[in-house]
Amino acid sequence: xxxxxxxxxxxxxxxxxxxxxxxxxxKENLISKMKSLYKSYGYRQVLTPTFEYxxxxxxIEGTISRDEMFKFIDGSGKxxxxxxxxxxxxxxxxxxxxxxxxxxxxxxxxxxxxRTCNSKNGYKKEFIQAGAExxxxxxxxxxGEIIALAVESLKKFGIKDFKxxxxxxxxxxxxxxxxxxxxxxxxxxxxxxxxxNFAELNNVIADLNITDELKNTLFKIPYLYGEPExxxxxxxxxxxxxxxxxALNNLKKVYEILxxxxxEKYVSVDLGLINHLDYYTGIVFKGYVSNHGKEVLSGxxxxxxxxxxxxYMPATGFGLNIDELMEVVNMYEINNNxxxxxxxxxxxxENRQEAFSLAYELRDKGYIVECDTSGDIVRHIKNAESRNVxxxxxxxxxxxxxxxxGDNGTFKMRTNxxxxxxxxxxxxxxxx
Amino acid sequence: xxxxxxxxxxxxLAEKTFELLEEIGIRFEDYNQESRKLIxxxxxxKVRAVFVKAGDVPIYVEQGVADFxxxxxxxxxxxxxxxxxxxxxxxxxxxxSVAAPCGYETKAGRKIRVATKYPKVAxxxxxxxxxxxxxxxxxxxxELAPIMGLSDVIVDIxxxxxxxxxxNLEIIEDICxxxxxxxxxxxxxxxxxxxxxxxVSGLRALVDRREGA
Numbered sequence: 001x002x003x004x005x006x007x008x009x010x011x012x013x014x015x016x017x018x019x020x021x022x023x024x025x026x027k028e029n030l031i032s033k034m035k036s037l038y039k040s041y042g043y044r045q046v047l048t049p050t051f052e053y054x055x056x057x058x059x060i061e062g063t064i065s066r067d068e069m070f071k072f073i074d075g076s077g078k079x080x081x082x083x084x085x086x087x088x089x090x091x092x093x094x095x096x097x098x099x100x101x102x103x104x105x106x107x108x109x110x111x112x113x114x115r116t117c118n119s120k121n122g123y124k125k126e127f128i129q130a131g132a133e134x135x136x137x138x139x140x141x142x143x144g145e146i147i148a149l150a151v152e153s154l155k156k157f158g159i160k161d162f163k164x165x166x167x168x169x170x171x172x173x174x175x176x177x178x179x180x181x182x183x184x185x186x187x188x189x190x191x192x193x194x195x196x197n198f199a200e201l202n203n204v205i206a207d208l209n210i211t212d213e214l215k216n217t218l219f220k221i222p223y224l225y226g227e228p229e230x231x232x233x234x235x236x237x238x239x240x241x242x243x244x245x246x247a248l249n250n251l252k253k254v255y256e257i258l259x260x261x262x263x264e265k266y267v268s269v270d271l272g273l274i275n276h277l278d279y280y281t282g283i284v285f286k287g288y289v290s291n292h293g294k295e296v297l298s299g300x301x302x303x304x305x306x307x308x309x310x311x312y313m314p315a316t317g318f319g320l321n322i323d324e325l326m327e328v329v330n331m332y333e334i335n336n337n338x339x340x341x342x343x344x345x346x347x348x349x350e351n352r353q354e355a356f357s358l359a360y361e362l363r364d365k366g367y368i369v370e371c372d373t374s375g376d377i378v379r380h381i382k383n384a385e386s387r388n389v390x391x392x393x394x395x396x397x398x399x400x401x402x403x404x405x406g407d408n409g410t411f412k413m414r415t416n417x418x419x420x421x422x423x424x425x426x427x428x429x430x431x432x
Numbered sequence: 433x434x435x436x437x438x439x440x441x442x443x444x445l446a447e448k449t450f451e452l453l454e455e456i457g458i459r460f461e462d463y464n465q466e467s468r469k470l471i472x473x474x475x476x477x478k479v480r481a482v483f484v485k486a487g488d489v490p491i492y493v494e495q496g497v498a499d500f501x502x503x504x505x506x507x508x509x510x511x512x513x514x515x516x517x518x519x520x521x522x523x524x525x526x527x528x529s530v531a532a533p534c535g536y537e538t539k540a541g542r543k544i545r546v547a548t549k550y551p552k553v554a555x556x557x558x559x560x561x562x563x564x565x566x567x568x569x570x571x572x573x574x575e576l577a578p579i580m581g582l583s584d585v586i587v588d589i590x591x592x593x594x595x596x597x598x599x600n601l602e603i604i605e606d607i608c609x610x611x612x613x614x615x616x617x618x619x620x621x622x623x624x625x626x627x628x629x630x631x632v633s634g635l636r637a638l639v640d641r642r643e644g645a
Contacts, residue, residue, distance in 0.1 A: 121491050165622055196621075199520035226625070268622065288619040291434055293496005295619060 015117060015125030025339045027128075027326060031110050033156045034130045034322075038108035041149060043132045046107045048089035054079035060308040061278040062088050068115045070125075082114035086129050086319055088305070094135055095309035105135040105313070110322070124323055131299070131319030135306070138314035140250055143283040143301055144257030150287055150297055150318045151263045157325055158334035161290035164266050166228070166254070167273030169280040169300070170247030171235065172221065176277075178214055178240050189218065193272050196222045214240070225270035228255045235271055247282070254283055279305070283316065289328050296324045340388035342367040346374035347395045355395040358415060365422070381405060393418075436479045436627055439498035441486035441507075445612050448523045449502045450481075456634035490515060490615060499620035499628060505610040506589055510550045516621055518632055519614040522639050526591040528553060528607035533578050534600055536585070545584045547577030554587040557607050575599040 012018065019027065035045065051072075058066055062085060070082040083089065086109050098105055110130040117123040132149050134142050147164060154162045172193075176186060185208065192201040201222065205215050217238040224235050232252050239245045251269065258267050273284055284300035299318025306313045343362055347355035359369045370387075372380070374394055384392055384405045392403040399414040413421070438453075440446040450463060458479050460472040470483045484492055489503035490511035504524055508517060528550070538544065547568040548554045558565045568583050575595060577583040586601070589610060596602060614635060621628055 122495060161623070163622055196516040196518055196616075198518065200517075225622075270622075288622050290623045293494075293617050293619050 013125075015123065017124075022339050023326070026329065027322065030157060030325070030329070031128070031130065031322060034153055034320075035108070035110060037152055037156055038130075038132050038149065041106070041132075041145070043106040043108035043134075043149075046090060046093065046109055047111060048083065048086075048093060048109075050112075051080045051082050052089060052092075054081045056092060057081055057084060057088060060088065060305065063276045063279050064088075064115065067118065070114045070116055083111065084113065084115055086111050086113060086131060087133060087302070087317060090133050091302075091305040091315065092309050094313060094315075095306040095311040098135075098313075099311050101136075104137055106132070107135070108132040127324070128322040129319045130322055131297075131317060133315060133317035135313045135315045137316070138301075138303065140253035140257060140283075142314075142316050143250075143254045144261070146299060146316045146318055147254065147258060147267075147283075147285060148261045148263060150285070150299060150320065151258075151261070151266050153297070153320055154266075154287060154289070154325075157329060159289055159325075159328060159332070162266060162296075163268050163288045164263075164285050165225075165268050165270050165273060165288065166251065166283060166285040167270050168247040168251040168282060169274065169277055169284055170250070170282055171244050171271050172274045173277060174239075174241050174244030174247060175214075175217060175221070177243060179208075179210060179218070181208070190274060190277070193222050194274055196272060198222060222272040225272060226268060228264075228267060228269040231269040231271065250282060285318070287320065289325075292324075292328050292331065294324055296321055296328065338388060340368070340390060341370050341384075342389075343369045343391050343393050344380070344384055344387075344389045345369060345371045345393045345395060346380060347371065348374055351395045351397065354415070358393070358395065358400075358419075361419065377403075381408070433478050434624070435473075436500075436624065436631070437498045438479065438481045439484050439489045439492040439501035440481055441489055441503065442483045443486070445486070445502055445504065445524055446481075446483065448521070448612065452521070452635055452638060453481075455638055456631070458631070487511065493615050493617050496617045496619055498617070499624060500614060500616040500631075502612055502614055505608070505613055506550065506553070508613060508615060509553050509556075509608075512552060513615075514618060516616040516618055517613050518616050518621075519636060519639070521612040521614055521635070522643055524610070524612035526589050526610045528557075528587065528610060529590045529603045530557075530585050530587055530605040530607065531575075531590070531596050531601045532585040532604050534602050536578075536604065538584075545582075546587055547574050547583035547585075548587040549574060550587060553607065557587065575601055 039045070054069070054071055057069060064084045069084045071079050074080050090107055090109065094105055108131065110128065112126055113129045114126050117125055132146060134146055147166070150164060181189065188204060189201070192204060202219060205218050208215065217240060220238055224231050232248055235248055239248065255267065258264055273286065279302055280300045281303040282301035285298065286295045287297035289296055297318055297320035301316040303314040305315060345355050345359050355371060359371050362369045370389070380392060389405055392405060394401040394403065399412055400418055401410055401412050402418065403410045440449055447465065450460065458474055458477055460474055460481055462469065463472045472481045482498065486503065487507050487510070489501040490508055490513040492498040493501040493515050494513035502521065506528065543564050543566050545566045545568055546554050547570050549570060549572070551567045551569050554565070554567055568577065570577060574586045574588050577586055578601065579599060585604065587607065590596065590603060593603065614632065616628060
């Protein structure tokens with residue numbers, strides 16, 4: 001402490017964390033639920049490298065700022081980047097490997113993602129993202145399926161109170177076409193709409209050299225949020241061109257599809273959702289959970305991405321932040337089954353062989369079994385309590401003593417009796 | 433029902449905000465200006481107000497531990513948080529300006545040294561102008577910096593201009609106007625839309641009425 005120099009041997013950097021066994025168990029459980037959900041829809045799992053060339057990310061229009069990428073240099077002086085995003089590498093993979101493919105490509109992934117989060121407070125620099133990408137289908141059905149998967153993901157997490165907020169990038173792009181603003185003003189207007197900064201937007205619009213009709217349209221955008229049918233109807237009234245109308249009709253179709261999935265209660269619309277307009281080309285969406293202040297998932301249609309790698313394929317997809325969802329799961333205390341051991345088998349040297357074969361048999365049945373030499377039983381009970389062991393089995397020449405760690409109740413049995421009684425017992429049920 | 437949490441900075445902004453909230457029927461019985469409490473609750477309406485440091489209001493709101501907050505435009509600009517800046521509350525008015533010793537002239541071919549408590553605001557302003565600068569980040573008495581030769585100019589909040597004048601400084605450029613803003617967490621705005629919507633529209637009607645008067 002004295003000279004104030006941090007002895008980094010004992011610390012881990014900010015923004016990363018150890019995952020302890022109890023949390024890991026829950027996390028792994030949730031991840032495998034996500035994987036089997038995506039697989040059940042026909043999405044096939046892929047994995048891209050943990051690091052790739054910086055140029056691969058920097059040369060295209062993505063959603064991650066270049067400043068947010070962890071960069072390092074390889075032996076030949078080329079700049080590498082730790083995977084800052086899952087979608088871009090998958091699009092690169094599609095564009096370079098599947099050109100001869102004739103059908104849809106449906107991919108899913110669970111992978112860690114790295115971001116520097118320099119200017120942000122309390123954000124993780126490494127987190128796990130799970131998601132699905134649907135290539136080759138440019139109809140609303142594709143978007144509907146992706147949003148339905150997002151809804152199902154949150155349901156599978158055991159979360160009940162959540163919202164998927166949907167926008168349509170084409171609607172605002174249609175307005176921009178009419179506006180013809182200088183880039184500086186365009187960015188300013190975008191930012192103000194994104195932040196629902198009604199007052200300042202009003203002032204900025206008033207000073208723009210555009211028709212009153214356009215001013216009126218622009219001013220209404222941040223108010224176009226809420227119940228889908230109402231919002232779409234309101235938005236129809238301020239449509240200025242074909243592009244905007246097409247965007248709204250597309251949004252309407254996606255909403256109809258989600259109704260047929262039975263998911264309308266999870267869906268709201270916000271036409272002021274206009275982030276990353278260079279990346280998204282149609283439907284965009286974000287997922288929110290009640291009482292959790294950060295978005296847990298986001299996605300949308302990105303038809304231009306593979307084109308930038310030289311091969312056009314329409315695409316839509318989403319990614320959800322598993323670590324953010326872990327916070328939600330902890331907050332709502334969902335999924336709190338703790339990690340434990342079913343049996344601890346104690347033996348002496350003479351019946352070690354018998355003990356090991358009992359352990360083998362139990363593990364084969366799906367139980368979690370630990371072994372140790374017998375001795376001080378008090379020490380073993382203490383150890384069993386702290387490791388959440390349910391029963392201790394002490395192997396002796398004439399059978400086994402079963403000690404219930406919860407109430408220390410003991411009874412004796414022959415080994416074959418014990419094994420055949422397992423099916424009828426309620427104390428220990430194999431869940432693995 | 434869950435609580436609606438409001439983050440406020442102790443001082444004038446908080447007093448004004450309590451005044452407005454009271455007018456739309458949200459009263460905090462245990463609040464008075466002398467109190468050292470940091471949390472006030474209205475249990476009937478399930479609304480809770482917390483006092484945090486001015487610069488921290490946007491952080492509380494961005495992270496969602498507060499559903500909304502009241503902060504000066506200056507702190508919002510400096511925090512660069514992802515939040516909805518929903519309303520100009522019309523009080524706490526001042527401006528961001530660049531000031532320099534009277535008679536200051538920029539020298540060609542040399543980077544300007546800018547002393548400020550708001551490095552992001554200063555950097556943003558000069559990068560828009562296309563000028564490279566050196567930032568000297570201070571935590572107070574910024575006016576001293578050019579006098580003592582620590583910087584060429586300062587970027588700071590100016591209310592009446594009195595402090596500048598007394599220290600022989602003058603405004604050379606205005607950056608933007610500042611006032612108190614109502615900021616809302618982007619998720620709360622959607623997941624607690626009804627209750628937040630009521631408060632926002634109540635405040636908006638009130639502020640519009642006041643500005644009209």
